Structures are given as C-alpha cells and as structure tokens.
Amino acid sequence: xxxxxxxxxxxxxxxxxxxxxxxxxxxxxxxxxxxxxxxxxxxxxxxxxxxxxxxxxxxxxxxxxxxxxxxxxxxxxxxxxxxxxxxxxxxxxxxxxxxxxxxxxxxxxxxx
Numbered sequence: 001x002x003x004x005x006x007x008x009x010x011x012x013x014x015x016x017x018x019x020x021x022x023x024x025x026x027x028x029x030x031x032x033x034x035x036x037x038x039x040x041x042x043x044x045x046x047x048x049x050x051x052x053x054x055x056x057x058x059x060x061x062x063x064x065x066x067x068x069x070x071x072x073x074x075x076x077x078x079x080x081x082x083x084x085x086x087x088x089x090x091x092x093x094x095x096x097x098x099x100x101x102x103x104x105x106x107x108x109x110x111x112x
Contacts, residue, residue: 001016001019002016004016011052014052014053015052018049018050019052021063022050024067024069025067028067032046032050035063035067039062039063039065040066041059041062045059
C-alpha cells in the first residue's frame with residue numbers, strides 16, 4: 001500500500017486506487033462480473049480500472065455506491081475545508097484587532 005500525497009504521480013495514484021478497489025471488492029465477496037453488474041458498468045471497464053488505467057469519475061462513483069461506500073465520496077472533497085494557513089492568518093488578524101482596541105496609548109493630555 002502506498003500513501004498518496006501531493007507529490008505522488010497521477011499514474012501511481014491510479015494504480016494505488018485500483019489496488020484498493022480490488023482489495024475492497026474481494027473483501028466484500030464480489031466477483032468482477034457481479035460488481036460490474038451492480039454498478040451498471042461493463043466488466044471490461046472494471047478490469048481497466050483495476051489495472052490502474054484511466055477512468056471517469058462517474059464510473060468510480062457508481063462503483064463506490066455499489067460497494068456501499070458512498071460516504072467515502074464526501075471525504076474526497078469535503079463540503080468545508082479549513083486550511084491551516086487560512087486559520088493561522090485569521091487568528092493573527094483577530095489577535096491584532098483585540099490588541100488594537102485593548103491597549104490604548106495614554107498620552108496624559110486626554111480629558112477625563
């Protein structure tokens with residue numbers, strides 16, 4: 001098993017996903033023929049996908065639904081994404097805003 005990251009080449013990602021799909025299919029007791037039928041795709045298409053060849057996202061979605069793994073689709077691109085950099089910048093802005101209102105400079109000539 002390979003960990004997929006930003007530096008993994010696309011062909012390696014396809015091969016890794018293909019291997020994962022094949023392992024899940026076998027673990028759930030599906031033959032290629034049965035899974036292809038349940039997903040509404042051709043067996044040759046499933047074989048190409050499991051060989052790590054290029055495929056369409058719509059086909060992957062059908063396969064994930066047939067394997068009762070539709071929840072994994074949400075993890076692919078979450079509805080909300082919290083960027084660590086954006087959170088850090090927002091925290092810095094909040095901190096500056098709080099400091100500017102709470103630490104007033106007193107010059108000594110202000111009216112009371």
